[in-house]
Amino acid sequence: MTRIKRGYIARKRRTKFRSFTSSFCGAHSKLTRTISQQRIKALVSANRDRARKKRDFRSLWISRLNAIIGQNKKIYYIYSNFMYNMYKRQLLLNRKIVAQIAILKGNFLFMIADDLKNKNSPETQLREGGRIEAICMIK
16 A cells, blocks of 8 residues: 655645744744644734723723813813713714824813803804804804
């Protein structure tokens, strides 16, 4: 009976795994079993950390907003009141955009906060069915 050599498919699969773990240190990039284990571990970590990254950025934006809002003593806002009033007045800006506004144009954020604090502003009157002449005075 003739000797049958193994095909190239398993070798191709192992080579593909090795290319995934080529930057890993030591046996994690050399030995087939540890390569497969480290590959699974890396993919699990990547999947878990995608959700964690979203969480971390959201908390970063919130802390930036809270710090900048707390700097101005004229506006008696804390972050939760600020976001609640934005939601109530239907200013649909997400936390990322508001944090960028706070960093780049801090005065504009304080103008938004003053507008939210002032219930009789022309924009809110228009939303509540007020007159349009008040809007024309702003522009």
